[in-house]
Amino acid sequence: MSRLLALALCGALLGCASAPEPAATSPAPKRAPGAALDAALDAALDAALAGDWRRPQDVLRDRFRHPGQTLAFFGVQPDQTVIEITPGGGWYADILAPYLRARGHYVGAQPAAAADSAGGTRNAALREQFAGNAAVYGGAELRTFDPAAPDFGPAASADTVLTFRNVHNWVSAGNADAYFRAFFAVLKPGGTLGVVDHRAKAGATLEAMKKSGYLTEALVIALAQRAGFQLVAGSEANANPLDGTDHPNGVWTLPPTNRHDASDDAKYQAIGESDRMTLRFRKPG
Numbered sequence: 331m332s333r334l335l336a337l338a339l340c341g342a343l344l345g346c347a348s349a350p351e352p353a354a355t356s357p358a359p360k361r362a363p364g365a366a367l368d369a370a371l372d373a374a375l376d377a378a379l380a381g382d383w384r385r386p387q388d389v390l391r392d393r394f395r396h397p398g399q400t401l402a403f404f405g406v407q408p409d410q411t412v413i414e415i416t417p418g419g420g421w422y423a424d425i426l427a428p429y430l431r432a433r434g435h436y437v438g439a440q441p442a443a444a445a446d447s448a449g450g451t452r453n454a455a456l457r458e459q460f461a462g463n464a465a466v467y468g469g470a471e472l473r474t475f476d477p478a479a480p481d482f483g484p485a486a487s488a489d490t491v492l493t494f495r496n497v498h499n500w501v502s503a504g505n506a507d508a509y510f511r512a513f514f515a516v517l518k519p520g521g522t523l524g525v526v527d528h529r530a531k532a533g534a535t536l537e538a539m540k541k542s543g544y545l546t547e548a549l550v551i552a553l554a555q556r557a558g559f560q561l562v563a564g565s566e567a568n569a570n571p572l573d574g575t576d577h578p579n580g581v582w583t584l585p586p587t588n589r590h591d592a593s594d595d596a597k598y599q600a601i602g603e604s605d606r607m608t609l610r611f612r613k614p615g
Contacts, residue, residue, distance in 0.1 A: 404524035431468030519615020
């Protein structure tokens with residue numbers, strides 16, 4: 331039995347998200363080395379990555395987030411309709427919206443939030459950013475959704491759905507299944523779901539995952555498969571072997587949150603951002 335099939339079967343047999351993790355010996359999905367993806371980058375994506383509209387502090391984080399390799403692995407194309415879930419301050423939106431401007435369509439799905447909250451402030455700032463520079467962002471769209479009942483648009487209307495470092499929040503809130511069902515509904519048959527999130531060591535308990543912010547690949551795969559997705563492959567493009575994942579304040583100990591004592595700053599800066607899974611799923615059809 332192949333490693334990919336074995337993990338797919340394991341995910342299909344898992345119960346709800348609160349079920350115990352499979353044994354640490356569970357095989358990992360088939361891997362696509364990050365370096366091998368460089369050749370897939372096209373000129374439009376190169377131009378978006380090099381855009382002078384990107385904030386210098388965001389560009390500095392490319393070495394941890396590998397946006398070119400990640401988007402190439404997910405198969406994002408410039409003529410697609412791509413929905414990014416919870417774009418936050420716009421780190422990926424600043425790449426995706428310009429990349430899709432000429433022939434595709436970028437949709438940022440923002441969770442509804444009170445105007446005077448941190449989330450509301452981020453939502454408004456991204457809206458102002460898009461409205462103020464049509465030459466860069468074109469017809470990029472921002473949609474608001476209810477986090478308690480996520481709905482990302484008309485059924486079968488998107489080619490690709492992307493979520494970056496969000497699943498751990500939904501697992502903690504207990505509504506991750508609703509999100510994955512909504513992803514499945516909005517994607518066209520044959521469409522792609524791309525997931526990047528902080529990666530826990532195999533065998534971590536659900537309680538430990540909620541506390542640390544790190545999730546096992548097996549849990550994320552199970553969530554996707556319960557919604558109807560097929561696992562295509564995993565990539566090590568966003569792996570960080572320096573991250574042991576055992577930190578006093580979970581993943582938030584590391585950059586960019588840096589929830590640690592000032593005396594430990596050099597230690598955590600040397601580690602960098604978290605070790606991350608990068609998983610590609612497909613909606614059958």
